[in-house]
Amino acid sequence: MAAITAATAPDRVAQSWAYTLVLAATGVALGVSGVPAPLYGLYEQEWHLSPLTTTIVFAVYAVAALVAVLVSGRISDVVGRKPVLLGAFATMIAGLVVFVLADTVAMLVLARALHGLAVGATVVAGAAALLDLRPHRGARSGQLSGVAFNAGMAVAIMGSALLAQYAPNPLRTPYVVITVICLVVAAGVLALREPHAARVAGRIRIARPAVPQEIRGDFWFSALGVMAAWSVLGVLLSLYPSLAAEQTGIHNLVFGGVVVASTALAAAVVQLFATRIPARRAAVFGDIGMAVTLLLTIPALGTHHWAVVVGIGLVLGATFGLGFGGSLRHLSNVVPHHKRGETMSAYYLLAYTAMALPTVLAGWAATAWGLENVFPWFIGAVALACLVAAGLGMRRGRIEVAA
Known part of the structure; x- marks a missing residue:
């Protein structure tokens, strides 16, 4: 018995990094998704792409992620989180090579x-693994996941912009650098002990977009919030840098990177320090704040001043962090442990749908009528969605108080 204890104790100590590793893996995955954002302008110039083509390329990622979130939750429940994460990183690296x-x-x-397949699988399996590793800290895991998402995206986008602007081979070097980082993280995942000890038996199948009855109201509040937030994210990553460059006259790739990365970084910082705000309240405040700030982006762009454009991006990032982070924290805190994988699949299914469809529609409309003319209409529609999510959250809060 002593020999067994001696053998297992170091293993437990060595695995103390597991939670941090999974957070890092999700951050790197979202970083990979953001690496092309500063490069779309270069592709448009050198390959003569239209805004519609750019948004289709972007939306293919979201559609593939939809497929991944439909199956990866159930797969990770059956075979474990580690195999799903390893497969995701192998696919991620293959996409970078392409x-x-x-x-x-x-x-x-x-x-x-x-990359859509890889990132979707990483997000779902990673979220479930964090809940496995710290089952009684669901809200904290939801918060840190949001921080990792935005921090990973901010660092990757800024790094991609700097490399594309100043390093040789701008359409290749950023991908080479992130590939090396992915290999390091994949090595860590390979050493990870499977966190999902209570795996369920059953067939691997496509998960239905359904959630447990007892949390359905909470789920839809969280889902509407993330749908509104990720609609903003889709256009922010695919079209907004080009629009900001046109309106300010600054076509340096680093400026486009700063516009997006500063927004993502502000979201990460707010999510990190918003722990004292109850999750539902944070989500409602964030949804309302996003609606107001989105409307303010129109006059901000109209000033044609880079500082104003970056400043409104920072405010938008802060409100995005409250809305997305609050929604994710709220859902993570109420989801039943035996339904983690499939519930997170349903959540991210709606999130990626909200990212893909509005982005393609905006790209199509921008090709036909010009991005500058289409942008205010898109902003108005998403702001309305944010207000609907906030209204649902306030209604749920009143119902719970009355009960």
């Missing part, structure tokens, strides 16, 4: 599809 070799739009589409 990006490095890409010389046609078809290859860009393939690379983005691979």
